[in-house]
Amino acid sequence: MEPQQTQYDFAIIGAGPAGLFAAYELLQQSKPLKIMIIDKGPDAMQRKCPVSVNDSKCLNCAPCNIMCGVGGSGIFSDGILNLRHDVVGGNLSDFTNDDVESNKIVDYIDQIFLRFGAPERVHGMDDEKIAQLSLRAMSAGIKFVRIRQRHLGSENTPRLIQKFADHLREKGIEICTDEGVKDLLIEEGECRGIVLENNKIIRAKKIIFAPGRVGAVWVGEMARKHNIAAIHAPIDIGVRVEVPAIIMQSVIDVNRDPKFHIWTSKYEDFVRTFCTNHEGFVVKENYGSVIGVNGHSFTDKKSENTNFAFVVKTRLTEPLENTTLYAESIARLATILGQGKPIIQRLGDLRRGRRSNDWRLKKSTFHPTLTDVTPGNIAMALPHRILTDIMEGLDKLNEVIPGVATDSTFLYAPEIKYYAMKIGVDNNMETNIKNLFAAGDGAGLSRDIVKASATGLLAARGAIRTF
Ligand SMILES: Cc1cc2nc3c(=O)[nH]c(=O)nc-3n(C[C@H](O)[C@H](O)[C@H](O)COP(=O)(O)OP(=O)(O)OC[C@H]3O[C@@H](n4cnc5c(N)ncnc54)[C@H](O)[C@@H]3O)c2cc1C
Numbered sequence: 001m002e003p004q005q006t007q008y009d010f011a012i013i014g015a016g017p018a019g020l021f022a023a024y025e026l027l028q029q030s031k032p033l034k035i036m037i038i039d040k041g042p043d044a045m046q047r048k049c050p051v052s053v054n055d056s057k058c059l060n061c062a063p064c065n066i067m068c069g070v071g072g073s074g075i076f077s078d079g080i081l082n083l084r085h086d087v088v089g090g091n092l093s094d095f096t097n098d099d100v101e102s103n104k105i106v107d108y109i110d111q112i113f114l115r116f117g118a119p120e121r122v123h124g125m126d127d128e129k130i131a132q133l134s135l136r137a138m139s140a141g142i143k144f145v146r147i148r149q150r151h152l153g154s155e156n157t158p159r160l161i162q163k164f165a166d167h168l169r170e171k172g173i174e175i176c177t178d179e180g181v182k183d184l185l186i187e188e189g190e191c192r193g194i195v196l197e198n199n200k201i202i203r204a205k206k207i208i209f210a211p212g213r214v215g216a217v218w219v220g221e222m223a224r225k226h227n228i229a230a231i232h233a234p235i236d237i238g239v240r241v242e243v244p245a246i247i248m249q250s251v252i253d254v255n256r257d258p259k260f261h262i263w264t265s266k267y268e269d270f271v272r273t274f275c276t277n278h279e280g281f282v283v284k285e286n287y288g289s290v291i292g293v294n295g296h297s298f299t300d301k302k303s304e305n306t307n308f309a310f311v312v313k314t315r316l317t318e319p320l321e322n323t324t325l326y327a328e329s330i331a332r333l334a335t336i337l338g339q340g341k342p343i344i345q346r347l348g349d350l351r352r353g354r355r356s357n358d359w360r361l362k363k364s365t366f367h368p369t370l371t372d373v374t375p376g377n378i379a380m381a382l383p384h385r386i387l388t389d390i391m392e393g394l395d396k397l398n399e400v401i402p403g404v405a406t407d408s409t410f411l412y413a414p415e416i417k418y419y420a421m422k423i424g425v426d427n428n429m430e431t432n433i434k435n436l437f438a439a440g441d442g443a444g445l446s447r448d449i450v451k452a453s454a455t456g457l458l459a460a461r462g463a464i465r466t467f
Pocket of ligand 1: 013014015016017018019038039040041068069070071072073075078079080081082089179180181182210211212213214215218275294295439440441442446447448449450452453
């Protein structure tokens with residue numbers, strides 16, 4: 001029997017920032033359109049942490065389903081909007097070829113977040129403090145990246161996303177949750193719809209493919225199966241650094257999520273800080289067979305520490321271009337060494353070439369926030385080049401943030417940002433498969449909330465142009 005079929009003008013896969021903003025932009029058309037968004041996760045207000053983390057203290061941060069559901073990933077943990085079109089999270093001008101237009105898009109996205117309840121306050125506006133920090137950084141051979149940032153806050157975000165989704169629903173968009181897409185319907189070289197996990201077929205004239213980082217493996221499978229043009233993008237591999245919050249306070253006063261860019265001396269590699277969680281918590285992440293670390297911070301729950309990702313950009317050429325495979329092998333090694341838990345090491349132990357153990361961890365002047373860890377030796381898990389970059393980078397950073405690289409500093413591994421294969425798109429964000437448009441992190445086109453939202457918006461505009 002022929003499976004049940006439904007016909008739409010637009011089908012959007014993924015209700016993260018990319019999918020939601022694509023839908024929002026489609027609504028700006030005067031013509032009524034039949035639009036659906038489909039997400040394999042739950043609705044915004046149903047997203048609650050089902051398990052406890054960190055010694056049974058539930059942070060309500062939903063690390064377990066943070067990647068899935070209306071609102072997508074990340075936005076529910078801290079939700080910092082980087083109000084800049086380039087440098088962090090991708091560069092919108094790669095798609096618009098126009099910095100002025102890219103900046104307008106960032107402002108437009110910011111206004112929409114404000115409309116649905118984002119706080120008015122913008123961080124990173126104090127020119128004098130920025131100039132002082134930039135000078136300090138430059139003197140150490142480091143670039144401090146100036147970014148205006150809006151902090152959505154973990155408590156605020158579910159309401160904001162719910163309001164956003166309610167608006168889309170009121171305007172007639174169908175948002176289907178807890179429904180996974182398993183395949184793209186490709187007929188005669190064109191994308192004509194999607195196939196759900198329950199085998200139901202949804203036909204649509206245009207399909208926007210925005211499944212986020214959680215869908216990255218699936219995107220790779222789809223690219224291979226349907227010959228969607230894609231390349232392997234560079235990947236970030238490193239550690240999560242944790243220090244007493246007081247050490248970071250002076251830079252946090254300048255920017256909520258300060259970004260430092262460092263070129264190391266030995267290998268001339270690019271190392272950067274990102275995802276800073278001031279007074280936050282390090283958390284364990286499970287990626288199926290391998291584990292990783294991440295960080296969260298909350299408005300009402302605070303620790304005495306600050307953590308941030310410190311990662312090396314890793315690009316591979318021939319004979320192995322598959323950066324994901326390389327990073328997974330490192331994560332597997334770390335997972336084996338840590339017996340399924342992240343490895344923690346004091347920087348002092350790493351410097352002395354010895355593993356950390358419970359006794360040595362206690363020599364630090366503060367306590368780690370993640371205790372579901374294995375004290376060990378990160379040098380056994382990370383390649384020499386990455387480890388050298390990290391140690392050298394931390395020493396340089398210490399010149400800008402005194403105290404960030406003391407013997408007491410905790411390092412957690414592996415911190416890996418898996419980026420998807422980068423899907424090839426044209427000026428309309430259309431792939432080489434007609435009617436299939438790509439957006440967001442899952443397609444390797446963005447790496448933060450604002451850029452994901454912007455690529456969704458651009459995909460919607462492109463899809464409308466070709467409608
Ligand atoms: C812990 C954490 C903290 C972060 N903090 C920040 C931050 O402060 N600031 C910032 O700018 N960025 C942050 N990020 C990154 C940011 O969250 C992402 O860049 C952004 O959410 C990407 O948007 P997206 O729409 O491309 O994908 P996502 O937000 O990942 O959304 C994709 C959606 O697609 C759905 N999906 C996947 N596969 C399928 C399928 N087969 N069928 C149906 N649905 C599917 C998923 O359930 C998901 O809801 C953070 C990320 C994480 C993980």
